[in-house]
Amino acid sequence: LTVHSYRVAVIGAGYVGLTTAACLASLGHRVTCGEVDAAKVERLRRADVRILEPGLPELVAEGLAAGRLDFVVGAAAATADAEVVFLCVPTPMGEGGTADLTAVEAVLTEVRDHLPAGCVLVNKSTVPVGTAGRTAALLGRDDVAVVSNPEFLREGSGVRDFLNPDRIVVGSRSRAAAERVSALYAGLGAPTVLTDAASAEMVKYAANCFLAMKLSYVNSLAELCERLGADIGDVTEGMGRDNRIGPSFLDPGPGWGGSCLPKDTNALMRVAEAAGFDFGILRSVIAANDRQAARVADKVAEAVGGSVSGVRIGLLGLTFKAGTNDLRDSPALAVAGVLHARGADLVGYDPGLLALDQPEAHDLLAAAGILTLVDDVLDVAKDAAALVVLTEWPEFRGLDWHRVADALAGRVVVDGRNHLDPDALAKAGIAWRGLGHRHAQ
Numbered sequence: 001l002t003v004h005s006y007r008v009a010v011i012g013a014g015y016v017g018l019t020t021a022a023c024l025a026s027l028g029h030r031v032t033c034g035e036v037d038a039a040k041v042e043r044l045r046r047a048d049v050r051i052l053e054p055g056l057p058e059l060v061a062e063g064l065a066a067g068r069l070d071f072v073v074g075a076a077a078a079t080a081d082a083e084v085v086f087l088c089v090p091t092p093m094g095e096g097g098t099a100d101l102t103a104v105e106a107v108l109t110e111v112r113d114h115l116p117a118g119c120v121l122v123n124k125s126t127v128p129v130g131t132a133g134r135t136a137a138l139l140g141r142d143d144v145a146v147v148s149n150p151e152f153l154r155e156g157s158g159v160r161d162f163l164n165p166d167r168i169v170v171g172s173r174s175r176a177a178a179e180r181v182s183a184l185y186a187g188l189g190a191p192t193v194l195t196d197a198a199s200a201e202m203v204k205y206a207a208n209c210f211l212a213m214k215l216s217y218v219n220s221l222a223e224l225c226e227r228l229g230a231d232i233g234d235v236t237e238g239m240g241r242d243n244r245i246g247p248s249f250l251d252p253g254p255g256w257g258g259s260c261l262p263k264d265t266n267a268l269m270r271v272a273e274a275a276g277f278d279f280g281i282l283r284s285v286i287a288a289n290d291r292q293a294a295r296v297a298d299k300v301a302e303a304v305g306g307s308v309s310g311v312r313i314g315l316l317g318l319t320f321k322a323g324t325n326d327l328r329d330s331p332a333l334a335v336a337g338v339l340h341a342r343g344a345d346l347v348g349y350d351p352g353l354l355a356l357d358q359p360e361a362h363d364l365l366a367a368a369g370i371l372t373l374v375d376d377v378l379d380v381a382k383d384a385a386a387l388v389v390l391t392e393w394p395e396f397r398g399l400d401w402h403r404v405a406d407a408l409a410g411r412v413v414v415d416g417r418n419h420l421d422p423d424a425l426a427k428a429g430i431a432w433r434g435l436g437h438r439h440a441q
């Protein structure tokens, strides 16, 4: 429990905003969350959460019941008596790869004349280095300090990450404002890095780009392993046991995606260019990832005899990673796009797209128009020349491969995540082809 309970406003009830609001309420603060979408506000007041995030619906319900969490329409309405205001609105990839600050600017315009004197405005959205300064200028209020407090939440474990952070990063010109923001998290006992705003903004990009670099490196290594007859699984285990490297983020895949890594790598690239700095390493990291979907598609073509044109292919997993229902910038869809362009007849199945009523995901798939979504794993296998694993859903490991084999037209699985047990497939007479694996030759 925190020593002191603050009055907090959170602007934006998206993934980051809602998690922040519910978690801060659970720490004992009084949180009002302002959101433009009135229908969403109505739903959230009934604790109807449409984001697939373990623990989040429960925390929202608890906060509402305890009177520590409330949802209102609009930003200004939420900030009336706030001591700390969190901006958690989207900063999508805009023109030329830079972050689009339209939503941030719209909120600032709305709240500018309503913020209580002496409150602290916190940027939680990932924003280009230097935005805190621009925010302060746009706000034009000497009595409101601007703080950068980036989040490091992973989709699918956002609540756990929020409540068990590796670190808290808080940056501001005002030491008092930075200390007020760190005090919100006092109950968590996490190490806190207090710095200036630009450095705090930079930490977020630096961390995400480093993670992307780790993955592009591993995906490139996997390709080299294939050529040299080495095994990427053994190689990453051997590397990962070095404490300086660590075992996480070393699994090869169809490329890194989602709503953060692609956006942030591109944004840092643009920021570097604008500063006249040639960030060659980062350019290579992005280029390696851009090649990855075609590389997986090539493996699929090879597995079905050279060409996928007119060939039925079943896709296992469409979301950008397991445990989410998020299709934004999904590497699985990038692979599907390449296969579709080469004339494949695609059927897809994803456990995350069955769980909830989710028009957004279904609209996105319909708009892409590259595959038929089915809700049974045997339907995705039916008459397919090959199955392709694109998302690492745990349940794929436990599939009844004998039944899958009976449904398949061609008995081969391309494992784009090195996720399955090749022996289990072999027992059912299915050939397994992974990434960077010597047995895949």
Ligand code: UGA
Pocket: 126, 151, 152, 153, 154, 155, 156, 208, 211, 215, 248, 249, 250, 251, 252, 253, 254, 255, 256, 257, 258, 259, 260, 261, 320, 321, 322, 331
């Ligand atoms: C990422 C960061 O991990 C968070 O720390 C950060 O807060 C967040 O972005 C953000 O900026 O908001 P997230 O986008 O949820 O979180 O996804 P990750 O779990 O990082 O996965 C990113 C991509 O890398 C996925 O496509 C995933 O499948 C892929 N990946 C991850 C691999 O291919 N192999 C791995 O070993 C790990």
